[in-house]
Amino acid sequence: MIFLRYSQTLIEANCYIIADSEAKQALVVDPGAGSAHWVETALASHGLEINAVLCTHGHSDHVWDSAVVAGGAPVFVPGPDLYRMEDPSMYTAAFRQAFVDASGHDWEKPADTRELPAALLEGGGAQIVPGIAMRALPAPGHTEGSTVFLLSGSIDDDVEAVSLPEGSFGTSLMLSGDVLFRDGVGRTDLPGGDPVAATESLRTLTQVIAPATVFFPGHGAPSTLGREMRHSFYLRQAMEQGR
DSSP states (O other): OEEEEEOOSGGGBOEEEEEOTTTOEEEEEOOOTTOHHHHHHHHHHTTOEEEEEEOSSOOHHHHTTHHHHHTTSOEEEOGGGGGGGGOGGGGGGGGHHHHHHHHTSOOOOOTTEEEOOGGGGSTTOEEEETTEEEEEEEOTTSSTTOEEEEEEOOOOOOTTBOOOOTTOOSSEEEEEETTEETTEEOOOOSTTOOHHHHHHHHHHHHHHSOTTOEEEESBSOOEEHHHHHHHOHHHHHHHHHTO
């Protein structure tokens, strides 16, 4: 699969492009402020056509360029965070101008904003774009709708491809948004955050996801769930509270 990463956005939020190497139908994940030009260039250079946009949650730094990037393509957002797409900057008003400056435009709601398809939340998930199957797992706490996405595949070599963490193996992958970072977790003190729910979500991840799974977060470098279970204070704390 094609799996590209760009982080030169406001607050260095990661934007990803994922596509089946043969189908060439792209899914753009978390197009933050300042990502639109890269997305346009990367799609063209890889011969890709945008098929959909996916937002792991509704914070401004992950959705700001979604309308520009998507055009007429659907923008999928976890249901509990759909309300944020009316204007996500309402909940971080002090930083609105920073998003405008970084992107060159004010907030624009995507033309075709949709709740995640129910099939993504059931069984083995579904293909959100041709050739890329995902399973969505709700993980509230950072926001009400924060969700992680499980997929599998081998990543094509590419100068813009995501890097794999040391000691990783296998083909089990996860987009973790701001639920889980390498050596950290998403904050819970913004509107809609819930520290109790966040702890429960982290505990659930350790119970249902294989430790070898490589996750790609909303900020920072990738890691494996197993590494975080060994080294992350936050994950170990969540595990202890569940005993």
